Amino acid sequence: MQLFLALCFLLGIPSGAPDIHSLKYFFTAASNVPNFPEFVNVGLVDEVEISHYDSNTRRKVPKQDWMNKVTEEDPEYWERYTERNLGRQQTFKANIEILKQHLNQTGGVHIYQWMVGCEWDDETDEVVNAFDQDGYDGEDFISFDLKTETWITPVPQAVPTKHKWNSNKAEMDYRKHYLTTECVDWLKKYVEFGRSSLMRKDLPSVSLLQKTPSSPLTCHATGFYPDRADLFWKKDEEELHEDVVKGEILPNHDGSFQMSVDLDLSGLKDEDWGRYSCVFHLAGGQEVSKRLDKRDIRTNWKTNDGGLPTGAVVGIAVVAALVLAGVGLIIWFKNRPQGSRGTSKSDTSSSSGEEAMQSMLKTSS
Known part of the structure; x- marks a missing residue:
């Protein structure tokens, strides 16, 4: 140990x-x-x-x-x-x-x-x-x-x-x-x-974050309580273990928690996107599921004209702020x-x- x-x-x-x-x-x-x-x-x-x-x-x-x-x-x-x-x-x-x-x-x-x-x-x-x-x-x-x-x-x-x-x-x-x-x-x-x-139980907000179109896709859950929880990607009804990297549960400044799980999209076909979803499971059985949809992905990469893609936010700044929200x-x-x-x-x-x-x-x- x-x-x-x-x-x-x-x-x-x-x-x-x-x-x-x-x-x-x-x-x-x-x-x-x-x-x-x-x-x-x-x-x-x-x-x-x-x-x-x-x-x-x-x-x-x-x-x-x-x-x-x-x-x-x-x-x-x-x-x-x-x-x-x-x-x-x-x-x-x-x-x-x-x-x-x-x-x-x-x-x-x-x-x-x-x-x-x-x-x-x-x-x-x-x-x-x-x-x-x-x-x-x-x-x-x-x-x-x-x-x-x-x-x-x-x-x-x-x-x-x-x-x-x-x-x-x-x-x-x-x-x-x-x-x-x-x-x-x-x-x-x-x-x-x-x-x-x-003894309270709080479900998180779940977001899809990505640095660039070639980066792994991050499913990020934040605001849940307590910390006995799981976050995973699944295809159809089967949990994925390959091409997946799971992060540790981290505390937020308000006493709640956050965690993330990455999915490698390099081999994913366009027609299969709707078959994938990110699932958050809280001890006791409560769940939040977010289906993989390109329109829901938050990113900070710029298009050729220097702008941000439609619906984009500075996702990395958000993640950094959450990770550094401790003392x-x-x-x-x-x-x-x-x-x-x-x-x-x-x-x-x-x-x-x-x-x-x-x-x-x-x-x-």
């Missing part, structure tokens, strides 16, 4: 399966990264950002109006977690320096991140996944395997840490308790706070991991789902 840089961490990425909910916390420390905070803490419910702290603002704040409900039970919630994150940013900064020493590194850009969280099925009331994982400079470093209740690592540099943490049975018992109980309890509470928002930078875990992080007993009184956290390397070096 690889980590990768996602240049547009947008404000919401809902989890889409109708009854599966997730709670995740990302802690990111950056060294020598221009125009990016040294430390960022982001909380997500169903991939929607619910809380944010960074070392520039030095404040932990809600990112959804419904998250303010936590102060009804705990009026000092945001102030308390602001103070805790002020301490954490120093811990994470120290983690990078310790890692650089362990790996014989000097200067340069370095990123250290921890992700912890859980997934819960609100129909069966079962924990369907949990993860607790550390990464460094875009690669996995160490993780907690909930099935075996042991720490595992893909890199030799983390083997001493793995052995030390595996010998701490009390810590591993707490780790299991947090991932399967405390995390889920907070997830249930947050889902109840934001149910009307998190920030975050190290994202491409696949669902099994997690990692060692914690000190002094910091395991979880009161928001993110408490089980202490310096990975300070406790292992």
